Amino acid sequence: MIPGDPALTIAGVDAAESDIQAIRAKLGTDKPMLNQYLEWIWDVFRFDFGTSLTSGRPVSDLIMERFPLTLTLAVLGILLSIVIAIPLGVISAVRRWSFWDYLGMLFSQAGMAIPSFWLGILLLMLLSIKYRVFPLFGSGSINHLILPSISLGIARAAVLLRLTRASMVEELSKEYVITARAKGLTERMVNYKHALRNALLPVITIAGIQLGYMLGGAIIIEQVFSLPGLGRLFLFAVYQRDFPLIQGGVVFVAFVFSFINFAVDILYSVLNPKIRIS
Amino acid sequence: MKKSLFITLAVAMSVMLLTGIAGAKELNFALSGSPDSLDPHKTSGTLTFQTLKSVYDTLAEPDQTGKIVPALAEKWDISADGLTWTFTLRKGVVFHNNDKLTSQDVKATFERIQNKETGSPNANEFAPITSIETPDDTTVVLTLSAPSAPLLGTLASGWGAILPQSLIASNHDFAAEPVGTGPFKMTQWIRDGKIVLEKNKNYWMKGLPKLDKVTMHIIPERAVQVQGLISGQVDVSYLVDHEDEPLLNSSPDVEVNKVLTSLILVMPMNCSRPPLDNPKVRQAITHAIDKQKVLDVAHGGGKPIGTFMDYGNAYYKDFTDLYPYDPAKAKKLLAEAGVDKDREFEMFLPQNYPPHVKAGEIYQAMLTKVGLNVKIKLVDWSTWIGDVYKKAKYDFTVIGHTGKLDPNGTLANYGTVKRYVRWDNPKAAELIATAAKTDGFENRKKLYDQALQIMAEEAPFMYLGSSYRRIGTRKNVSDFRMTPSLDTFDFRWTDVK
Numbered sequence: 151m152i153p154g155d156p157a158l159t160i161a162g163v164d165a166a167e168s169d170i171q172a173i174r175a176k177l178g179t180d181k182p183m184l185n186q187y188l189e190w191i192w193d194v195f196r197f198d199f200g201t202s203l204t205s206g207r208p209v210s211d212l213i214m215e216r217f218p219l220t221l222t223l224a225v226l227g228i229l230l231s232i233v234i235a236i237p238l239g240v241i242s243a244v245r246r247w248s249f250w251d252y253l254g255m256l257f258s259q260a261g262m263a264i265p266s267f268w269l270g271i272l273l274l275m276l277l278s279i280k281y282r283v284f285p286l287f288g289s290g291s292i293n294h295l296i297l298p299s300i301s302l303g304i305a306r307a308a309v310l311l312r313l314t315r316a317s318m319v320e321e322l323s324k325e326y327v328i329t330a331r332a333k334g335l336t337e338r339m340v341n342y343k344h345a346l347r348n349a350l351l352p353v354i355t356i357a358g359i360q361l362g363y364m365l366g367g368a369i370i371i372e373q374v375f376s377l378p379g380l381g382r383l384f385l386f387a388v389y390q391r392d393f394p395l396i397q398g399g400v401v402f403v404a405f406v407f408s409f410i411n412f413a414v415d416i417l418y419s420v421l422n423p424k425i426r427i428s
Numbered sequence: 429m430k431k432s433l434f435i436t437l438a439v440a441m442s443v444m445l446l447t448g449i450a451g452a453k454e455l456n457f458a459l460s461g462s463p464d465s466l467d468p469h470k471t472s473g474t475l476t477f478q479t480l481k482s483v484y485d486t487l488a489e490p491d492q493t494g495k496i497v498p499a500l501a502e503k504w505d506i507s508a509d510g511l512t513w514t515f516t517l518r519k520g521v522v523f524h525n526n527d528k529l530t531s532q533d534v535k536a537t538f539e540r541i542q543n544k545e546t547g548s549p550n551a552n553e554f555a556p557i558t559s560i561e562t563p564d565d566t567t568v569v570l571t572l573s574a575p576s577a578p579l580l581g582t583l584a585s586g587w588g589a590i591l592p593q594s595l596i597a598s599n600h601d602f603a604a605e606p607v608g609t610g611p612f613k614m615t616q617w618i619r620d621g622k623i624v625l626e627k628n629k630n631y632w633m634k635g636l637p638k639l640d641k642v643t644m645h646i647i648p649e650r651a652v653q654v655q656g657l658i659s660g661q662v663d664v665s666y667l668v669d670h671e672d673e674p675l676l677n678s679s680p681d682v683e684v685n686k687v688l689t690s691l692i693l694v695m696p697m698n699c700s701r702p703p704l705d706n707p708k709v710r711q712a713i714t715h716a717i718d719k720q721k722v723l724d725v726a727h728g729g730g731k732p733i734g735t736f737m738d739y740g741n742a743y744y745k746d747f748t749d750l751y752p753y754d755p756a757k758a759k760k761l762l763a764e765a766g767v768d769k770d771r772e773f774e775m776f777l778p779q780n781y782p783p784h785v786k787a788g789e790i791y792q793a794m795l796t797k798v799g800l801n802v803k804i805k806l807v808d809w810s811t812w813i814g815d816v817y818k819k820a821k822y823d824f825t826v827i828g829h830t831g832k833l834d835p836n837g838t839l840a841n842y843g844t845v846k847r848y849v850r851w852d853n854p855k856a857a858e859l860i861a862t863a864a865k866t867d868g869f870e871n872r873k874k875l876y877d878q879a880l881q882i883m884a885e886e887a888p889f890m891y892l893g894s895s896y897r898r899i900g901t902r903k904n905v906s907d908f909r910m911t912p913s914l915d916t917f918d919f920r921w922t923d924v925k
Contacts, residue, residue, distance in 0.1 A: 154810025162472025163817055164837065166552035176547035204464040206603045215619065279655050286661050287647050289621050376647045378620035391810045
């Protein structure tokens with residue numbers, strides 16, 4: 151069990167014992183743990199996630215307030231990483247050991263080695279301080295989300311690029327590719343119509359998982375860019391032992407993750423006729 | 429002739445309009461975190477009170493010297509026996525929802541705090557009030573069960589904020605939408621994003637506030653606040669780290685002002701655990717610490733204190749010469765007390781306060797030099813409050829106590845085992861309890877002087893000092909104030925050029 155008592159965090163260090171007890175009674179944290187848990191489960195089945203202990207607001211409101219920002223950031227981040235990773239990955243695989251391949255490898259090594267928060271700070275210094283293209287802090291417009299999504303996207307792009315390249319190389323060495331070439335199809339047809347479609351499946355899976363992670367909030371990036379996203383909401387909930395908010399957050403993230411996985415499965419059948427038929 | 433007059437008028441009017449728009453004075457303020465709740469009666473969060481100082485008023489308030497002066501109450505009168513307090517309210521004060529302030533609002537507010545269902549962390553401070561009478565619209569009479577000198581400090585603190593009775597009755601959500609009589613109304617709050625305050629044109633202080641709008645941007649990253657100040661996107665940052673000072677000073681547009689905080693920085697020692705139950709051991713430990721050095725390295729400077737009161741407080745008494753830095757003497761005292769060399773001491777440090785962690789690491793090194801075996805344990809804030817502060821499961825810890833408007837807030841219950849240092853000293857406890865019931869500064873100071881002397885001599889804490897706060901402001905900003913002891917932001921006199 152996590153140590154700490156939310157009533158003490160709310161009451162602060164100077165509160166009298168009687169006041170702390172009144173707060174415990176109000177929050178319901180004076181009841182046995184099992185009772186509290188069963189009550190919470192019962193409420194969750196009726197889609198009631200309870201109220202946050204520290205702010206007194208419904209947990210679902212707090213989450214939905216933050217979700218649009220986190221969603222936009224995650225989608226922008228993943229789109230950016232796909233836009234970078236897939237073309238570069240495919241070129242790297244098709245023209246192995248060419249200049250483009252080395253460039254792609256260099257990018258992917260660097261992207262994986264650079265921590266995204268550090269990249270974020272560099273971007274801020276360059277594009278918000280030296281050249282004032284983007285705002286230094288705040289939220290509310292798409293401009294505020296460009297730099298954070300680049301910081302998030304680059305690291306993901308690095309992973310996806312390697313995966314695309316490896317997957318494409320593997321497909322190109324398979325027998326159906328040889329058959330296709332033997333039929334006299336153009337190199338273009340072989341690469342993009344046949345190999346790429348199959349090569350993309352594992353890439354889509356991993357991109358889906360990464361999108362799921364980002365939808366749970368990006369704590370450090372939110373911190374660097376002063377963004378009110380889900381990551382900071384959940385982080386402070388843990389610090390303050392705001393149990394309903396932590397639990398609501400876990401359920402929400404689990405739900406979003408399952409939904410993304412489901413969506414990826416559907417996408418499979420669009421991309422791969424084999425799955426559609428079976 | 430007529431035509432030219434018309435043109436002149438038109439020009440004059442458009443000039444007035446233009447200056448009206450151009451003259452809208454806005455301040456961009458950097459806040460380090462987001463308040464959890466904006467209900468002044470349901471939280472103890474510093475950020476909440478810092479924000480709400482601009483939205484709410486209290487019956488009395490501290491002025492810039494820390495003296496308690498009238499605010500919503502024009503004057504008050506305390507009966508000779510100290511049991512009847514009569515407040516006369518200021519006339520013509522209106523809430524942001526246009527309700528007129530009456531004695532009913534004061535009554536409803538205090539009853540809300542006292543109500544168990546509110547769950548106010550400060551209800552106990554209002555416990556001496558047994559009845560609230562409202563003979564007319566501008567008079568409030570409080571009847572007390574016993575004389576209470578600290579009550580005035582409570583009424584002047586953020587948790588004494590007066591709320592409108594009509595909204596209390598309708599169960600308004602004050603946590604999200606504060607409605608007060610203060611100099612600004614809150615018009616927008618994006619959690620972890622920003623808080624927007626707009627001028628209350630009907631504020632009861634004539635000509636104030638000077639600003640039209642204050643935007644509090646919540647910027648958790650220190651470097652971003654600093655760069656915001658330099659580039660002009662932030663006008664005031666109130667928590668500048670001493671390490672950022674040279675960078676800010678090198679900017680021609682920014683100045684950094686250093687003011688002493690009301691913090692009492694200490695290393696508490698658990699007096700219920702041997703050998704720390706021996707005053708000699710605690711004195712030895714106090715001798716082992718170079719206080720000025722720790723202040724300089726961990727806090728960027730400060731004033732040493734020799735007892736449990738902040739340096740700038742009117743009740744402060746100097747005992748810094750009692751146990752000066754002297755490692756040789758520390759070793760000698762420890763040998764005399766017969767401290768076991770193998771005894772392992774646990775020092776708990778709150779990881780969310782980097783200066784305390786840094787100070788703890790220096791303490792460890794200094795204590796090792798005099799032959800003590802100290803192990804550091806980092807804990808998060810909830811664990812610190814629960815295990816260290818409430819259950820006293822520690823040997824040493826490092827913390828800072830914030831100042832209080834009334835010394836009883838700082839000292840109440842010390843000398844009894846209720847407090848986390850578990851220091852049992854009936855004489856000190858008696859002095860502190862008597863002082864709370866005593867009236868008049870001189871009379872109280874005599875009692876507190878004695879209590880503080882016992883606390884200095886017996887050393888349940890190693891007293892470090894009070895540190896500085898550095899406020900970074902753009903040079904076009906004037907008169908940004910912080911309330912003494914309460915550390916809240918006061919934008920009423922603030923102006924931008």
